[in-house]
Amino acid sequence: CGVFGVTGVADAANFVALGLHALQHRGQEAGGIVSHDAEHGFNSARRFGYVRDNFTKASLMETLPGPLAIGHVRYSTSGAKGHTQIRDVQPFFGEFSMGGAAIAHNGNITNAEALRSELIGGGSIFQSSSDSECIIHLMARSLQRRVPDRMQDALRRVEGAFSIVAMTRTKLIGVRDPLGVRPLVLGRIGDGWVLSSETCALDIVGAEFIREVEPGEMVVIENGEISSHTPFARQRPRFCIFEHVYFSRPDSILGGRSVYETRRQIGVELAREAPVEADLVCPVPDSGTPAAIGFSQESGIPYAMGIVRNQYMGRTFIEPTEQIRNMGVRLKLNVNRALIRGKRVVLVDDSVVRGTTSIKIREMVLDAGAAEVHFRIASPPTSWPCFYGVDTPEREKLLAANMTQEQMRDHLGVDSLRFISLDGLYRATGEAEGRDSAQPQYCDACFSGDYPVIPHDR
Ligand code: 5GP
Ligand code: SF4
Ligand code: MG
Structure with a gap:
């Protein structure tokens, strides 16, 4: 809110x-x-x-x-x-x-x-x-x-x-x-x-x-x-690290740091942690855009708008029911066919939660004739629900709570799937030493399961 x-x-x-x-x-x-x-x-x-x-x-x-x-x-x-x-x-x-x-x-x-x-x-x-x-x-x-x-x-x-x-x-x-x-x-x-x-x-x-x-x-x-x-x-x-990844607007300043710059840096870290040979880096707009820019800059792979977003649709995340969310992906995103055909494409998105968005996007991109599809995700696997104001679903619906990364890759049907590490994410927010596991600098419970406040109600 x-x-x-x-x-x-x-x-x-x-x-x-x-x-x-x-x-x-x-x-x-x-x-x-x-x-x-x-x-x-x-x-x-x-x-x-x-x-x-x-x-x-x-x-x-x-x-x-x-x-x-x-x-x-x-x-x-x-x-x-x-x-x-x-x-x-x-x-x-x-x-x-x-x-x-x-x-x-x-x-x-x-x-x-x-x-x-x-x-x-x-x-x-x-x-x-x-x-x-x-x-x-x-x-x-x-x-x-x-x-x-x-x-x-x-x-x-x-x-x-x-x-x-x-x-x-x-x-x-x-x-x-x-x-x-x-x-x-x-x-x-x-x-x-x-x-x-x-x-x-x-x-x-x-x-x-x-x-x-x-x-x-x-x-x-x-x-x-x-x-x-x-x-x-x-x-x-314990500020919410997911505000840096997704929730806040990229033109906002959080903790003295530009959200855009953090997201771009996530892309840089991802390109270092999980490099791949490809022809194009494309964001899943808008939430993946700054990270895709960083990935492209660090890897040298050209950045392109392979997926175009209809600006008159809201955020799928915010659509509360599964049915509307499913439809939402197609109403919101479309593939730029001419650009994608025959290309090895790196798709950068902010998170994989249920996997709904990723599957729809992979379908669209392969349908447009992409040669390979590689997913790079700007957050670690979302394995735990949030009890502090972000509407993640219960654990059964979280892909990462129920599958290994290889199972997820297979389920999403892509050539490769890599997530940024928790330390890489912390570095991108300006914590040069990464996550302090004794006293974590942020709340990262949806990725780590380390809840700073016990969620009594669940
Ligand atoms: P999925 O389709 O995997 O459930 O959701 C991931 C994609 O949708 C990402 O692009 C993210 O921006 C957005 N999203 C959809 N639902 C949620 C949600 O409940 N929590 C979070 N963190 N992101 C979501
Ligand atoms: Fe943010 Fe923590 Fe909720 Fe994850 S669990 S969305 S890091 S408040
Ligand atoms: Mg998104």
Whole structure:
């Protein structure tokens, strides 16, 4: 999911709409905005579909006045998967004794089921099936007076991954879990402030990137002033390494590093680890593009657009049901036949999860007359599900959990299949020594099975 908030500008909701549009790659099922102004109080709008199809209409934006607003784009990782209901669309809003608050959450709470039954047992009335709603109820029950204190109380009970943008009548609040699994950045716009999942959404509104919200940090912005708090016990951060590989946009900066540059470097590492004789290097667009560029640069094999993407389709990853995902590949990608015929082709993609995409692409490329097909994958084999906000399927459906690499190659029907090593991936993110196995620098559980937080709910 993607979260965005702004304070201290006229018609803040318009900025949020722009920011969410730039974060659309993080969730395409639905989006929502909550705003506040002194005259009208809190207002909210939650809609299915793309930001640009909803939050550009003057008639809707007029209902979201005020200098303070937050928003969310959704991709379901908890709650009723595959058939998002409007009640699961964020931000969630609640009124309690000290006014009220709205929150937008990216991540996944790993003890949500236990919290939920405890809260329902105690009389809380849930509106949604989302794990994120627990936070609002925990806040409502806190005995603290001020909303930021209530929020700290609530979040100390929550396990898992959370990057949160929240608001009260007067405050904009940003928090990251102690491991800092999901990104969250802080920016300035004139006298106002912005919180965003990624820096690419600061760019779109013309905000200046100030810094990341630190893992375990809560920032509270009120009357143009920012204060920083550290409500949690200190832990060594474990940022999601898959944000570097796939999830974030290549024009964003993560941990001081260009996502594009990391992905290009993954391609360089791959070309060193798994060289192959071939005529063309082609990305599986768009997620494989920067790595393919790096592979081509390092290997000297010419880069070409052997597969062309229809720009009017979303991310297959984000399509929640298997049926739609299967169709999605063909609707989204097509082979550039004239280019491929008779060629030995290296195809570079970001990941193999179920193998659906790879099989369809191999079919298309061989059908177009390719002489050989070699897959090079910009992440290690995905062998474990993610419990922290990326929708990987259960283990039975993960190709790499059930097959050796040679079995996978055979299953995909390609001439060769190689994945980047975990150390190679770490090096590409700037960790010159690779992965520190005693204290890994990132969360890489979907590749290693080393879960930084025990996933109670599964
Ligand atoms: P597959 O088709 O192997 O299930 O998915 C791999 C391809 O689709 C990659 O190109 C990746 O960009 C995207 N993808 C599809 N579904 C998922 C998913 O659930 N998790 C991840 N990590 N990537 C996915
Ligand atoms: Fe990221 Fe994988 Fe960890 Fe999930 S399990 S947070 S996708 S590295
Ligand atoms: Mg892809």
